[in-house]
Amino acid sequence: MKRLFFPLLFLATSLFVSCEKSVEEPARQLLAKAKEHYSQNNYNNARLLIDSISVTYPKAYKTRREAEILRREVMLKEKHRDVEYFADMYEMLSERRDSLVTSFTFNKDGQYQDMGYYTVPSQAIALNPFNSFLRASVKENGDAYLTSYYRGAKIAHRTLKVSTEESYVTCDNPFSSRSYWYLGVYNERRDYRYGTDGGIMDFIASATTPIKVAISGDQGKYEYMLRSEDMAAIRSVIELSNLLKMVEEARNMRDEAQRSLDFLIKSQQRSQANQ
Numbered sequence: 001m002k003r004l005f006f007p008l009l010f011l012a013t014s015l016f017v018s019c020e021k022s023v024e025e026p027a028r029q030l031l032a033k034a035k036e037h038y039s040q041n042n043y044n045n046a047r048l049l050i051d052s053i054s055v056t057y058p059k060a061y062k063t064r065r066e067a068e069i070l071r072r073e074v075m076l077k078e079k080h081r082d083v084e085y086f087a088d089m090y091e092m093l094s095e096r097r098d099s100l101v102t103s104f105t106f107n108k109d110g111q112y113q114d115m116g117y118y119t120v121p122s123q124a125i126a127l128n129p130f131n132s133f134l135r136a137s138v139k140e141n142g143d144a145y146l147t148s149y150y151r152g153a154k155i156a157h158r159t160l161k162v163s164t165e166e167s168y169v170t171c172d173n174p175f176s177s178r179s180y181w182y183l184g185v186y187n188e189r190r191d192y193r194y195g196t197d198g199g200i201m202d203f204i205a206s207a208t209t210p211i212k213v214a215i216s217g218d219q220g221k222y223e224y225m226l227r228s229e230d231m232a233a234i235r236s237v238i239e240l241s242n243l244l245k246m247v248e249e250a251r252n253m254r255d256e257a258q259r260s261l262d263f264l265i266k267s268q269q270r271s272q273a274n275q
Contacts, residue, residue, distance in 0.1 A: 027053050027060035031067050038070060043078045047071065072268055079261035086254035093247045100240055115140050118240060120233035129183055132222065133230055134213060136201070136237035142244030144194035144237055146201050148174075148215060151185050155220035160192065162200050162226070164209045171198030190215075194241065205235045 034049035050067045053060065101118060108116025117139045128135075132151050138144040148160050156179075159172040174190040181187065194201050204211060204226065211226040 023057050023060045024063055027057040027063035027067075030056075031063050031070070034067065034070060038074055038077075041077070043074050043081075046074050050074070072264070072271075076261070076264055076268070079257060079264055082257040083254065083261055086250055086257050090247065090250040090254050093243065093250050097240075097243050097247050100243060103236070104240065118237070120236055122229050123233050130185060132215075132224055134204075134226060134234070135230075136234045138237050138241045138244065140244065142241050142248060144201065144241035146192045146194065146197055146234070148188075148190040148192070148213075150188040150190075150215055150222060152222060153220070154179070154186055155188070155215070155217045155222060157188055157190060157215040157217035157222070159216045160190065160197075160200060161214040161216075162203055163212050163214070164207055166209075167203075169199045169203045171196075171200050194238070201234055201238060204231055205238050207231065 030049050030053050034046045034053075037043075037046040037049065050071050053067045054064060057063065103120075104118040105121050105124065106116055106118055117137045119135070119137045123133070123135045125135075128149070130151055131149070133149055135147045135149060136144065137147065148157070150157055158174060158177070159170060160174075161168055161170040163169075171192055173196065174192050175196075176191040178189045179187065180189075192200065211231065212223060213226050214221060214223045216222075
């Protein structure tokens, strides 16, 4: 019996080594290709090859351990790249914003407002004390608004309609309403939020012909032609609104990428400490 034991043990060991070699060698070839892509900054291709090692050669334990180490390195590189990319995007967009806002007036009452807003100088209330007009504004976070100012006999207006000779859009859901007397003139103010304004601001911004404004309520209606400078102001506010939204999004993506990177770095540090 003893005579058979050692030959059988040798045969089993040889078969195990042969089997291990048959799975490790092709797995290591994939790992070598993954390392090559990693060195060339082709991180996506490197990750795909690492994934294929686990799927195709699940019993290549040695190579899989090395592949997981490489996977962590790939993820760190990707996150470093993401942080740099979004930081550069945020900086570029912030510079565009800083340049654009120089043509706006910034308003903020620190005692009552957490967030300021931008308006076009030509639409200042002081310059339009008796005009019925549409005034555009945008908050620092990019939320834009359209305010309908009406001066005259009370009509309690709610519905706002803007039209050209070819088409029109309407909105009858202002999110805030206020009426008051100013310099002996009755005023009605109705605020509409961009995005829920029935497409009015976009309609005005894209118009190439004169626009008629019609406001109506329970006690009457009133019509007037929208001034060209007000049309231009609305276009400018929409442009700034879109840019401010992009700045906010880039900042959020940069911060999220940085949090992910910090998490990976701490995880790697803990892993190295436990080895």
